Amino acid sequence: MHKVILDTNVIISSILSRSYPYLIVYRLILQSKIQNYFSNETRQELEAVLSYPKFSKIKGFENDSKAILNALRRLSISQEPSSHIELLIDSSDNKFVDIALSTSADFLITGNLKHFPFSRIENTEIISPERYWNTHWK
Numbered sequence: 001m002h003k004v005i006l007d008t009n010v011i012i013s014s015i016l017s018r019s020y021p022y023l024i025v026y027r028l029i030l031q032s033k034i035q036n037y038f039s040n041e042t043r044q045e046l047e048a049v050l051s052y053p054k055f056s057k058i059k060g061f062e063n064d065s066k067a068i069l070n071a072l073r074r075l076s077i078s079q080e081p082s083s084h085i086e087l088l089i090d091s092s093d094n095k096f097v098d099i100a101l102s103t104s105a106d107f108l109i110t111g112n113l114k115h116f117p118f119s120r121i122e123n124t125e126i127i128s129p130e131r132y133w134n135t136h137w138k
Contacts, residue, residue, distance in 0.1 A: 001035050002106045002107060002136070003034075003035050003037060003103055003104065003106050003107075004034050004035065004037070004105055004106065004108070004109055004132075005036070005037055005042070005096055005099050005105045005108045005124075006024070006025070006036055006109050006110075007093070007096055007111065007112065008042070008045050008046050008049050009110065009111040009112055010109050010111055011025060011046055011068065011072070012049060012050070013111055014026065015061060015068060016061075019130075020129035020130045020132075020133045021111065021129045023129075023133050023137075024132060024133060025068065029072070029075060029076075030071055035077060036072065036076040036077070037076060037077050037078075037079055037099055037103045038072070038078050038099070039079060039080055039081055039095060039098065039099045040078070040080065041095040041099075042096060042099055043073075043078070045092075045095070046069065046072075047069065077103075079099065079102060079103055080102070081095075081099050081101070081102040082101075082102045083098065083101070083102070084098050085097060085098060085101070087121075088115060088116065088117075089117075090115045093112075096108055096110070100121065100124040101122060101124070104122075104124070105123075106125065107124065107125050107126075107127050108121075108125070108126045108127070109128070109132050110126065110128070111128065
């Protein structure tokens, strides 16, 4: 079973559309085909983003976001990073690298590859949702 870290943008995208992020969250994580990991910091970011006022205008978003957050809390493994690194220009993304390194995740899945100037860090491949789905599940 792959160990993955999902960037917040992947989870938000899974709620907003039925594209690759949706497939990864709903068909893989929620069906326990891959294992997702959170840290307190990545979970808190997700909770904060889900509550942005701009999403309240989207029909069904609040209910869908509550359901997905509850499911992810139940199915994901919470683990705190053993160290913190300052590696990325957008320092808010370092927390995803921290948890990836601490869990020896196979993949860090993100919709913002431009924020990650490398395709791998130690054992973790940094990959788009589309590439992950097409390379590992299609």
